[in-house]
Amino acid sequence: MSALAKRVVLAARPMGEPKLSDFRVEDYAIPTAGEGQVLLRTIWLSLDPYMRGRMSEGPSYAQPVPVGGVMEGGTVCEVVASHNPNFAKGDFVLSHSGWQSYALADGKGLRKIDPALGPISTAVGVLGMPGMTAYTGLLDIGQPKEGETVVVAAASGAVGSAVGQIAKIKGARAVGIAGGKDKCDYVKNELGFDDCVDHRDPDLAAKLMAACPKGIDVYFENVGGAVFEAVFPLLNAFARMPVCGLIAQYNDTAPTTPKWASALMRNVLTKRLTIRGFIVSDFAARHGDFLRDMSGWLREGQIKHREFVTEGLDGAPAAFIGLLKGANFGKQLVQVGPDNSFDG
Amino acid sequence: MSALAKRVVLAARPMGEPKLSDFRVEDYAIPTAGEGQVLLRTIWLSLDPYMRGRMSEGPSYAQPVPVGGVMEGGTVCEVVASHNPNFAKGDFVLSHSGWQSYALADGKGLRKIDPALGPISTAVGVLGMPGMTAYTGLLDIGQPKEGETVVVAAASGAVGSAVGQIAKIKGARAVGIAGGKDKCDYVKNELGFDDCVDHRDPDLAAKLMAACPKGIDVYFENVGGAVFEAVFPLLNAFARMPVCGLIAQYNDTAPTTPKWASALMRNVLTKRLTIRGFIVSDFAARHGDFLRDMSGWLREGQIKHREFVTEGLDGAPAAFIGLLKGANFGKQLVQVGPDNSFDG
Numbered sequence: 001m002s003a004l005a006k007r008v009v010l011a012a013r014p015m016g017e018p019k020l021s022d023f024r025v026e027d028y029a030i031p032t033a034g035e036g037q038v039l040l041r042t043i044w045l046s047l048d049p050y051m052r053g054r055m056s057e058g059p060s061y062a063q064p065v066p067v068g069g070v071m072e073g074g075t076v077c078e079v080v081a082s083h084n085p086n087f088a089k090g091d092f093v094l095s096h097s098g099w100q101s102y103a104l105a106d107g108k109g110l111r112k113i114d115p116a117l118g119p120i121s122t123a124v125g126v127l128g129m130p131g132m133t134a135y136t137g138l139l140d141i142g143q144p145k146e147g148e149t150v151v152v153a154a155a156s157g158a159v160g161s162a163v164g165q166i167a168k169i170k171g172a173r174a175v176g177i178a179g180g181k182d183k184c185d186y187v188k189n190e191l192g193f194d195d196c197v198d199h200r201d202p203d204l205a206a207k208l209m210a211a212c213p214k215g216i217d218v219y220f221e222n223v224g225g226a227v228f229e230a231v232f233p234l235l236n237a238f239a240r241m242p243v244c245g246l247i248a249q250y251n252d253t254a255p256t257t258p259k260w261a262s263a264l265m266r267n268v269l270t271k272r273l274t275i276r277g278f279i280v281s282d283f284a285a286r287h288g289d290f291l292r293d294m295s296g297w298l299r300e301g302q303i304k305h306r307e308f309v310t311e312g313l314d315g316a317p318a319a320f321i322g323l324l325k326g327a328n329f330g331k332q333l334v335q336v337g338p339d340n341s342f343d344g
Numbered sequence: 345m346s347a348l349a350k351r352v353v354l355a356a357r358p359m360g361e362p363k364l365s366d367f368r369v370e371d372y373a374i375p376t377a378g379e380g381q382v383l384l385r386t387i388w389l390s391l392d393p394y395m396r397g398r399m400s401e402g403p404s405y406a407q408p409v410p411v412g413g414v415m416e417g418g419t420v421c422e423v424v425a426s427h428n429p430n431f432a433k434g435d436f437v438l439s440h441s442g443w444q445s446y447a448l449a450d451g452k453g454l455r456k457i458d459p460a461l462g463p464i465s466t467a468v469g470v471l472g473m474p475g476m477t478a479y480t481g482l483l484d485i486g487q488p489k490e491g492e493t494v495v496v497a498a499a500s501g502a503v504g505s506a507v508g509q510i511a512k513i514k515g516a517r518a519v520g521i522a523g524g525k526d527k528c529d530y531v532k533n534e535l536g537f538d539d540c541v542d543h544r545d546p547d548l549a550a551k552l553m554a555a556c557p558k559g560i561d562v563y564f565e566n567v568g569g570a571v572f573e574a575v576f577p578l579l580n581a582f583a584r585m586p587v588c589g590l591i592a593q594y595n596d597t598a599p600t601t602p603k604w605a606s607a608l609m610r611n612v613l614t615k616r617l618t619i620r621g622f623i624v625s626d627f628a629a630r631h632g633d634f635l636r637d638m639s640g641w642l643r644e645g646q647i648k649h650r651e652f653v654t655e656g657l658d659g660a661p662a663a664f665i666g667l668l669k670g671a672n673f674g675k676q677l678v679q680v681g682p683d684n685s686f687d688g
Binding site for chain 1: 350351352361362363364366367369385386387388389390391392393395396415419422436443444445459461462463464465466468469470471473474475476477479480481484485498500501502505506509510513523526527530534535576579580581582583584585586587588591608611612613614615616617618619620621622623624626627630631634635637638639641642646647648649650651654657658660661662663664665667668670672673674675676677678679680681682683684685
């Protein structure tokens with residue numbers, strides 16, 4: 001008789017907040033590794049907010065877990081048997097074997113963990129996906145500069161705690177948002193953030209404003225909802241907002257944020273959209289390139305243009321009112337005086 | 345007696361759509377150039393949607409025109425008298441002298457126009473601010489790749505017509521949105537866009553979908569409102585959305601788009617925000633950098649972390665439900681099996 005393993009499967013798709021009855025714990029026989037396979041024993045299972053998305057159907061960046069299927073998740077495992085030349089018994093590996101105590105793998109997608117880098121549990125934490133989310137989102141998108149203010153919510157969590165500490169390493173002011181006094185104290189006193197605001201405080205907006213006297217340059221978005229609404233008015237010009245999660249919206253059946261805004265942010269996340277406002281003068285350094293290319297294209301006939309001319313300054317107000325309604329056909333100009341440039 | 349010049353001043357701040365009575369045409373004496381000054385005679389005045397913003401008070405990226413002040417605007421002028429060594433009588437210059445037929449300038453902010461590049465009127469059109477808005481917004485933010493689909497509204501206008509034509513030069517599919525059959529025909533037949541959809545069509549969303557069979561990779565946003573709502577569901581993963589205007593919202597007193605979304609987009613524009621969704625795997629190429637930096641910071645004590653451990657797989661569902669409510673304090677892990685890694 002084979003020994004028993006344990007797994008957690010999705011029993012039902014949750015409506016709103018998941019309930020215990022949406023999960024089911026099952027026993028199963030520990031499988032046997034075949035040719036090219038390894039048998040993994042799970043030591044650490046990481047639980048992460050993104051898993052809520054996998055429990056629901058509907059468009060996202062990944063397939064949902066089927067009902068009856070093993071819940072998905074990152075794991076730290078020990079190789080307990082190997083018929084694969086790349087892995088030996090006793091190796092520790094990072095896997096995505098899910099909520100189960102034993103799993104087979106063919107070696108693809110496994111990454112060996114070097115225990116010298118830190119406790120092996122950090123391979124799904126600060127040295128794993130949450131740490132790398134903080135690192136890349138903050139440095140590659142947020143790009144904090146010295147003296148700027150970086151705000152992150154869920155600041156005592158795996159991602160948020162790394163975001164604020166990396167911001168400090170880069171010379172920025174780090175302000176966290178967390179739930180309750182204990183977490184806020186930890187964020188300030190142990191993690192070394194400059195300040196931390198309790199999101200349960202009824203005065204969240206005012207407290208956040210006080211904690212960010214020079215506004216917010218980077219908001220690392222991982223919660224959405226009411227926190228986003230408090231942050232938004234404080235964003236400075238040229239602020240950057242990496243969006244890697246919207247945990248406050250994940251259980252929404254009747255969203256607290258207006259439906260349209262909530263849909264917009266959900267799409268920004270799942271489709272990894274970039275939305276960026278600009279004024280042409282922000283690109284002043286590109287003027288030489290522009291003039292060279294555009295006059296060349298014009299000369300070669302690759303760019304055509306059309307002018308819509310109103311004669312005389314008296315006609316300017318009506319022309320402008322028309323422009324706002326699309327009455328013009330081409331570039332709207334007012335000819336104020338005679339153009340003798342073709343003589344000169 | 346001195347000769348008379350003419351100017352248009354802001355008579356009143358418009359509520360919603362500007363009316364003719366919000367402007368006033370005035371006569372004034374042609375001024376005389378003093379030491380270091382030049383006298384400019386306006387030939388071409390450019391009318392642009394951004395001017396609507398200058399007519400209102402309230403936060404934007406620029407100061408409003410005061411009531412009674414000359415309306416702001418880019419101009420092409422001839423130097424008719426000069427006491428400034430950098431400019432000669434007969435020079436053509438690009439200025440920002442506004443809605444008036446004569447103006448004095450001290451030379452700062454004037455740029456000489458080379459009539460060899462094209463008709464001087466293009467200095468406020470395709471070779472000026474609108475052309476450069478199209479060029480930088482599309483190339484620096486939109487970054488269209490060969491075969492991608494670029495959509496732009498107000499496609500027969502100064503900015504939109506350049507956006508689509510540059511997209512074609514870069515090998516992308518260009519789809520315009522314009523008001524009425526004449527403009528759509530012009531955009532397709534004369535400007536060479538691949539398709540153009542009439543925004544007055546009650547079936548805008550369906551027509552746009554048909555015109556973009558592979559979705560939308562770049563949406564150059566200059567209108568907002570209903571057009572944005574038709575575009576949004578068609579955006580592909582990793583789509584880019586440069587936002588340089590929201591003309592459909594400029595006259596809003598009671599916005600058609602929900603207030604919150606409209607405020608969000610207005611802020612994206614005026615504050616030049618960058619909002620970018622991401623998933624950590626998008627940055628897979630940065631994994632080596634991450635592991636090097638983060639393990640170094642960990643070793644040096646610059647990064648601290650905290651684990652919140654649930655014992656046993658049976659506890660995983662409750663731990664996950666708690667995680668979504670912030671019940672965890674630090675990185676949430678489930679210890680599924682014994683960790684002997686410290687031995688190995």
